[in-house]
Amino acid sequence: MARGVAGPEIERLIQLLARLPGLGPRSARRAALHLIRRKELLLGPLAEAFARANESVVVCRTCGSVDTRDPCTICCDGSRDASTIVVVEDVSDLWALERSGAVTGAYHVLGGTLSALDGRGPDDLNIETLVQRASRPEVGEVILALNATVDGQTTAHYVTDLLQTASVKVTRLAHGVPVGGELDYLDEGTLSAAIRQRTPF
Amino acid sequence: MARGVAGPEIERLIQLLARLPGLGPRSARRAALHLIRRKELLLGPLAEAFARANESVVVCRTCGSVDTRDPCTICCDGSRDASTIVVVEDVSDLWALERSGAVTGAYHVLGGTLSALDGRGPDDLNIETLVQRASRPEVGEVILALNATVDGQTTAHYVTDLLQTASVKVTRLAHGVPVGGELDYLDEGTLSAAIRQRTPF
Numbered sequence: 357m358a359r360g361v362a363g364p365e366i367e368r369l370i371q372l373l374a375r376l377p378g379l380g381p382r383s384a385r386r387a388a389l390h391l392i393r394r395k396e397l398l399l400g401p402l403a404e405a406f407a408r409a410n411e412s413v414v415v416c417r418t419c420g421s422v423d424t425r426d427p428c429t430i431c432c433d434g435s436r437d438a439s440t441i442v443v444v445e446d447v448s449d450l451w452a453l454e455r456s457g458a459v460t461g462a463y464h465v466l467g468g469t470l471s472a473l474d475g476r477g478p479d480d481l482n483i484e485t486l487v488q489r490a491s492r493p494e495v496g497e498v499i500l501a502l503n504a505t506v507d508g509q510t511t512a513h514y515v516t517d518l519l520q521t522a523s524v525k526v527t528r529l530a531h532g533v534p535v536g537g538e539l540d541y542l543d544e545g546t547l548s549a550a551i552r553q554r555t556p557f
Numbered sequence: 558m559a560r561g562v563a564g565p566e567i568e569r570l571i572q573l574l575a576r577l578p579g580l581g582p583r584s585a586r587r588a589a590l591h592l593i594r595r596k597e598l599l600l601g602p603l604a605e606a607f608a609r610a611n612e613s614v615v616v617c618r619t620c621g622s623v624d625t626r627d628p629c630t631i632c633c634d635g636s637r638d639a640s641t642i643v644v645v646e647d648v649s650d651l652w653a654l655e656r657s658g659a660v661t662g663a664y665h666v667l668g669g670t671l672s673a674l675d676g677r678g679p680d681d682l683n684i685e686t687l688v689q690r691a692s693r694p695e696v697g698e699v700i701l702a703l704n705a706t707v708d709g710q711t712t713a714h715y716v717t718d719l720l721q722t723a724s725v726k727v728t729r730l731a732h733g734v735p736v737g738g739e740l741d742y743l744d745e746g747t748l749s750a751a752i753r754q755r756t757p758f
Contacts, residue, residue: 362622365606366625377591378579379579386578386649390577390578392614399614402574406570406592447590
């Protein structure tokens with residue numbers, strides 16, 4: 357929008373929308389118009405949803421996930437397996453694993469990875485509470501579900517070293533061919549890992 | 558996000574964000590997490606911006622644009638040329654023309670095009686008020702700045718017929734080579750128009 361064409365409230369809405377990931381200035385303008393046209397259906401409800409989320413969202417002091425209660429829904433869920441802690445980098449990874457339905461245990465969100473380049477050290481991550489949790493007698497296994505990137509794997513090694521003091525089994529996700537993946541399009545590293553870690557058919 | 562992983566306030570936020578143009582379910586989750594992580598900087602201000610826009614946005618009864626005042630900023634601006642009305646399909650077109658800085662006159666937003674396919678007839682568009690405005694003695698020219706699509710051009714012809722009663726000059730945007738465009742990539746229609754409507758150098 358050009359300056360001074362519409363009221364300051366609309367300009368501010370566009371400016372803030374443009375700071376969402378996936379929206380640039382042009383798509384923020386489109387989104388703002390879309391919202392304004394659907395005032396009753398979308399702009400009003402979103403205003404309320406934003407205000408509510410802003411009031412109620414908290415970070416779980418146990419696992420580091422976000423929820424509207426602390427401890428979070430997963431940490432409170434007595435039906436989950438308390439003997440396993442799945443360590444993830446980010447809340448989005450936790451959500452992805454929950455969608456898969458493959459995790460029955462608890463989670464621990466580090467809040468990122470170690471990164472020399474970005475100047476993130478161990479103190480910037482949620483590692484200390486992980487060591488404390490892993491040292492509890494009921495915990496038998498820590499599954500490192502970190503990204504298969506350099507930073508993710510560096511962090512995995514660092515966390516594994518720290519967990520030596522706690523008497524837990526430390527495992528990590530399997531490497532291999534993604535389901536639906538075509539061999540021709542996979543890198544050599546993935547293919548070697550898939551061969552080395554082959555399973556009986 | 559999987560069901561029941563976080564509070565209902567977060568789920569509702571994601572659902573509503575996913576209805577913005579340009580955001581799907583995955584990017585809505587990303588956007589929600591981005592907002593939650595930047596609570597003070599982004600979620601709070603956006604909640605306020607949405608609430609304010611929701612309270613204050615109105616459609617200008619003169620031209621059909623959106624603003625926080627009625628008549629809108631442009632219709633109220635005495636320094637603009639009242640003798641020219643630029644007709645556009647949508648508010649986003651008005652904003653685009655304002656960014657170009659090439660329009661000194663007033664605007665009229667139709668709110669779409671005639672479309673047999675989508676069942677949109679003249680009564681669904683903001684055409685009646687245009688004829689009224691164009692009949693005023695101070696108006697000398699109506700510039701049809703509609704999209705160069707079939708629906709846009711059909712609408713342009715329809716509007717031109719209606720404007721016969723008002724004694725105004727009706728013009729439309731020039732067709733031709735877009736600035737920065739390469740001839741090799743342009744369609745035949747554009748190239749013939751550019752040749753036919755060539756201008757002295």
